[in-house]
Amino acid sequence: MKFAVIVFPGSNCDIDMYHAIKDELGEEVEYVWHDADSLEGFDGILLPGGFSYGDYLRSGAIARFSNVMKEVIKAAEAGKPVLGVCNGFQVLLESGLLPGAMRRNESLKFICRPTALKVQNNNTMFSSEYQEGEVITVPIAHGEGNYYCDEETLQQLKENNQIVFTYENNPNGSLENIAGIINENGNVLGMMPHPERAVDELLGGADGLKLFRSIVKQWREANVITNA
Amino acid sequence: MFKVKVYVTLRESVLDPQGAAVKHSLQSLNYNEVSEVRIGKYMELTIEKSERNVEDVVKEVCDRLLANPVIEDYRYEIEEVVAQ
Numbered sequence: 001m002k003f004a005v006i007v008f009p010g011s012n013c014d015i016d017m018y019h020a021i022k023d024e025l026g027e028e029v030e031y032v033w034h035d036a037d038s039l040e041g042f043d044g045i046l047l048p049g050g051f052s053y054g055d056y057l058r059s060g061a062i063a064r065f066s067n068v069m070k071e072v073i074k075a076a077e078a079g080k081p082v083l084g085v086c087n088g089f090q091v092l093l094e095s096g097l098l099p100g101a102m103r104r105n106e107s108l109k110f111i112c113r114p115t116a117l118k119v120q121n122n123n124t125m126f127s128s129e130y131q132e133g134e135v136i137t138v139p140i141a142h143g144e145g146n147y148y149c150d151e152e153t154l155q156q157l158k159e160n161n162q163i164v165f166t167y168e169n170n171p172n173g174s175l176e177n178i179a180g181i182i183n184e185n186g187n188v189l190g191m192m193p194h195p196e197r198a199v200d201e202l203l204g205g206a207d208g209l210k211l212f213r214s215i216v217k218q219w220r221e222a223n224v225i226t227n228a
Numbered sequence: 229m230f231k232v233k234v235y236v237t238l239r240e241s242v243l244d245p246q247g248a249a250v251k252h253s254l255q256s257l258n259y260n261e262v263s264e265v266r267i268g269k270y271m272e273l274t275i276e277k278s279e280r281n282v283e284d285v286v287k288e289v290c291d292r293l294l295a296n297p298v299i300e301d302y303r304y305e306i307e308e309v310v311a312q
Contacts, residue, residue, distance in 0.1 A: 057294070061293065093298075094296070101298035103242065104246060148242060150241075173243075
């Protein structure tokens with residue numbers, strides 16, 4: 001499986017993402033610059049964390065109009081897995097691929113620490129390797145992760161089982177403890193915690209690895225013909 | 229040409245953590261009459277005259293980029309200025 005890591009000016013978790021895929025997962029991965037006009041040949045799209053365009057105006061607001069985003073939207077519409085982490089999640093919200101918006105953290109502080117997450121829905125291409133209700137430890141690092149959506153949208157998220165991860169101890173004021181949501185079609189996931197920073201026991205834990213393994217497993221089952 | 233002032237604020241229904249913190253600071257300075265603070269953004273745009281209605285252009289740029297309708301409201305003032 002071949003992944004693209006989209007690099008915006010100001011992305012700073014792109015190398016962690018690349019490392020997670022190449023060295024820990026053992027899959028193919030390439031960096032794709034924000035002005036690229038094709039994502040052909042890629043099976044999965046990863047939008048990394050950071051401060052794209054200096055977080056000017058609003059986090060993710062400028063990145064949303066970069067050239068490559070047209071292709072990311074096409075890939076999402078074609079059903080390819082699209083994962084946005086942290087600033088990547090903010091870009092997905094701004095581009096309308098996921099509903100809602102981010103507010104400043106309730107404490108107004110940038111928070112960087114491991115957090116306990118509950119897997120609310122393990123019936124997705126990003127979470128099938130986890131158990132439902134499993135509590136995992138994944139680091140967060142953000143100043144604007146306080147998820148918000150209106151009541152109607154929240155009802156839809158709940159009804160369609162689109163809330164994939166919640167915080168055990170809400171660090172930022174996020175609505176309903178939401179840490180990660182998926183689109184209705186089930187192929188676009190946005191999450192504030194950084195699974196790519198939790199892929200090696202030596203560095204404090206590997207609970208994020210199952211997320212990437214879930215993507216690969218799903219893709220193999222759908223695309224690789226086995227001669228059994 | 230037009231000088232346009234755009235004010236973007238969090239919607240009334242959305243809690244503004246920055247505004248709440250500033251309000252608490254003002255109250256700790258004994259300005260107890262300050263009952264609410266909402267923090268927003270102020271932008272100045274210069275728009276050249278074109279065949280398009282300037283108000284339509286302003287609304288469009290606010291909706292598409294300057295404000296996020298999920299959490300923000302905006303208002304604007306348009307003033308026509310004659311170039312010197």
